[in-house]
Amino acid sequence: xxxxxxxxxxxxxxxxxxxxxxxxxxxxxxxxxxxxxxxxxxxxxxxxxxxxxxxxxxxxxxxxxxxxxxxxxxxxxxxxxxxxxxxxxxxxxxxxxxxxxxxxxxxxxxxxxxxxxxxxxxxxxxxxxxxxxxxxxxxxxxxxxxxxxxxxxxxxxxxxxxxxxxxxxxxxxxxxxxxxx
Numbered sequence: 001x002x003x004x005x006x007x008x009x010x011x012x013x014x015x016x017x018x019x020x021x022x023x024x025x026x027x028x029x030x031x032x033x034x035x036x037x038x039x040x041x042x043x044x045x046x047x048x049x050x051x052x053x054x055x056x057x058x059x060x061x062x063x064x065x066x067x068x069x070x071x072x073x074x075x076x077x078x079x080x081x082x083x084x085x086x087x088x089x090x091x092x093x094x095x096x097x098x099x100x101x102x103x104x105x106x107x108x109x110x111x112x113x114x115x116x117x118x119x120x121x122x123x124x125x126x127x128x129x130x131x132x133x134x135x136x137x138x139x140x141x142x143x144x145x146x147x148x149x150x151x152x153x154x155x156x157x158x159x160x161x162x163x164x165x166x167x168x169x170x171x172x173x174x175x176x177x178x179x180x181x
Contacts, residue, residue: 023180025070027172032068032075035161035168039077040065043150043157050153051146052109058088059146077158079150083143086111086128093118105142113142 040063048056059079068075089107095117105116105128113130121127121141128142 022070023176024173025073027169027176028073029068029070029075031165031168031172032073033065035165036065036067036075036077036158038164039154039157039161042160043077043079043153046153046157047146047150050149051144052111053084053089053144053146054108058084059150077154079154081147081150083145083147086113086116086142086144087118087126089144091118091128116142 040060044056044060044063048054048059051059053059062080062082064078066076066078086105086107089109089111091105091107093105094103104112104114105118106112107128113128116128116130118126118128121129129139130142132138132140
């Protein structure tokens with residue numbers, strides 16, 4: 001007697017189910033990572049524009065994404081909120097420019113400090129300093145605060161990313177299932 005027999009082992013079925021689980025986990029982790037990347041870009045742009053920091057890379061260098069994986073389905077967007085030194089904004093000492101008639105220091109973003117000067121600080125790092133009193137000392141290194149702006153913008157953008165991720169996960173699952181055939 002001729003016939004066709006088909007044997008299906010439960011291990012094959014379990015393997016198929018595991019593959020589908022991996023599809024869901026991969027879709028969630030990919031969606032989270034893309035959402036966090038979008039949030040990082042948007043936050044970087046808004047922080048830089050609100051704090052008048054040019055170039056934006058000064059903000060983006062301070063931002064880190066902890067990526068989600070299939071094994072660990074949580075990600076994070078972090079930012080270092082220490083103030084940015086004014087020297088990083090391309091500060092120029094007007095006294096040493098050209099005819100030595102200027103006073104103070106200028107930097108990108110329309111910043112000007114009238115009684116400031118540029119000298120090496122601690123650790124031989126150049127800084128923009130200003131005097132805190134009429135006497136020679138104490139000095140204060142000029143820095144641009146970003147903490148409040150950064151915390152507010154990061155929270156906003158991560159909330160926006162959550163909404164985007166919720167819409168993106170089904171699309172990722174559909175794409176991955178179609179790709180598997």
